[in-house]
Amino acid sequence: MNLIQLFDLSLQGRRDHVALEFGGSSYPFGEIDARSNRMAALFQARGLRMGDRLCVYLSNCVELIDIYLACLKLGVIFVPINILYREREILHILADSDPKAVIAAQPMPGTVPLWLAHELIPPVEAARPSSSLDGDSPAALVYTSGTTGVSKGAILTHNNFAVNAINLNACWDISKSDRFLLALPLFHVHALGNGLHCWLTSGCRMRLLERFEHQKASAEFLDFRPTLFFGVPTIYVRLLDFPPAVAREVGGFMRLFVSGSAPLSPQVFEEFHSRFGHAILERYGMTETLMNVSNPYSGERRPGTVGLPLPGISVRIVNGELQLRGPNVCAGYWRREEATAAAFEDGWFRTGDIAERSEDGYYTLLGRKSDLIISGGFNIYPREIEEFLLEQAEIAEAAVVGVPDKLRGEIPVAYIVVRTPIDAAALDTRCREKLASFKVPRDFVMVEKLPRTALGKIQKHLLPPWTA
Ligand code: MLC
Ligand code: AMP
Helix, strand or coil, X not given: CCXXXXXXXXXXXXXXXXXXXECCEEEEHHHHHHHHHHHHHHHHHCCCCCCCEEEEECCCCHHHHHHHHHHHHHCCEEEECCCCXXXXXXXXXXXXXXXXXXXXXXXCCCCCCEEEHHHCCCCCCCCCCCCCCCCCCEEEEEEECCCCCCCEEEEEEHHHHHHHHHHHHHHCCCCCCCEEEECCCCCCHHXXXXXXXXXXXXXXXXXXXXXXXXXXXXXXXXXXCXXXXXXXXXXXHHHCCCCHHHHHXXXXXXXXXXXXXXXXXXXXXXXXXXXXXXCCEEEEEECCCEEEEECCCCCCCCCCCCEEECCCCEEEEECCEEEEECCCCCCCECCCHHHHXXXXXXXXXXXXXXXXXXXXXXXXXXXXXXXXXXXXXXXXXXXXXXXXXXXXXXXXXEEEEEEEECCCEEEEEXXXXXXXXXXXXXXXXXXXXXXXXXXXXXXXEECCCCCECCCCCECHHHCCCCCC
16 A cells, blocks of 8 residues: 555545644645645656656645645655755755756755746646555655765655555554644655644644744644644653643643653653653654654553564564664665665664663663764754864864754763864854854864874764863
């Protein structure tokens, strides 16, 4: 079955029910279906064919959903680009995915044909395109950084997404009577693979926000009165700022809060529990595998752990590393045979996460094999920032590390050895121009030299401790 056939439970089966609220308007499922038929007709007229890639650089909006569903209907491979990315990050994805076009709200770097979102005017009516896609067809390429610093496109198939949505709907008891508030960005699998797919598979009502804004969050909760919410830990830290009476009221109508993409501290779990009266359900996933392991909906939600493997997914630990196998694992990295081969060991996907399993089967993540930094749920590979810093004529050596941060979990800090003087403010400006804001080092610490092994490898753990 392809994803559209699965979503027809809602697109066709609940066509008159309200599906989506965005920006003060609401849309029934039938209209979501019809809008994407029209978008698909426009894409066909512009020459998009099955297997072509289409890059999309947009923040959350209804048109983004139309574009995604139109791609699924045509078998066009959807390639979302993080809206916070700047020129060098965008150019890499455009070159690597080799798309027919890129859709954006503003001019884009590079030579790929640009379709401005506001100039996409679909025909007034169009039938659904016929397609014979099967579940193994690629639905999306989602770019994830690698330890090598090169961002790679994980090939996610219709089956990968379908299995993920069916698992989550079953295990988290998501149904058509839920009211789902989604504030995460649709360019990542948390909002796309979990949010959008659980919504369309279950037929619940979703209110989509352009982004999470902590000043407006309590008003959104009180106005929409959701039953279901997905967040990253940084968002839960923000929700702790709700006045106690608001937290209690929200806790009263909510059914389930889910956290993932970065570790949720047991302190935040406990504090949230006492204020909202809810045990946050923590789960663990990856771009390449979608969701793997989850705390149970009905059993014990154990703080500090990510719970038990989801249905159909096998987990093993080899030399401390969590490896897994199942219908959720992506079909490899786009046009990178070597990286794909290196990602598997005897058919098991190597997550790079270090984990342990309790006697009763709960998994706890202890860290990562690589020096990946996760800040506010966004991934940062130090090497990418180090390479950028080393391109600056004044810098001789650079090492970037993650330091703990109460709100974001971790933040990047750069240690540098200068060749000629340069101040932190100038470096900050240069980084801001070229890198996504979450990758810009919070501080630039000037040191005489970097600690190295006899073989010259930088020993990051020996860097002087950073203080704010
Ligand atoms: C954050 N910013 C955004 C943005 N989110 N800008 C535009 N659109 C968005 N969606 C920018 C802000 O402009 C600001 O930049 C900085 O990020 C911090 O913003 P803030 O307003 O202070 O937000 P804050 O309350 O800290 O919350 C940030 C956040 C955001 C939690 C809303 O980090 C976020 O949306 N994170 C989710 C990431 C995610 O979905 N990850 C899933 C990966 S998939 P400046 O310039 O002022 O610093 C995965 C697999 C899995 O990992 O298991 O799920
Ligand atoms: P990404 O490449 O953006 O998909 O990020 C995947 C990584 O996020 C995983 O390999 C983990 O390191 C991390 N991650 C996801 N969920 C959790 C969680 N609940 N706790 C700790 N780390 C997590």
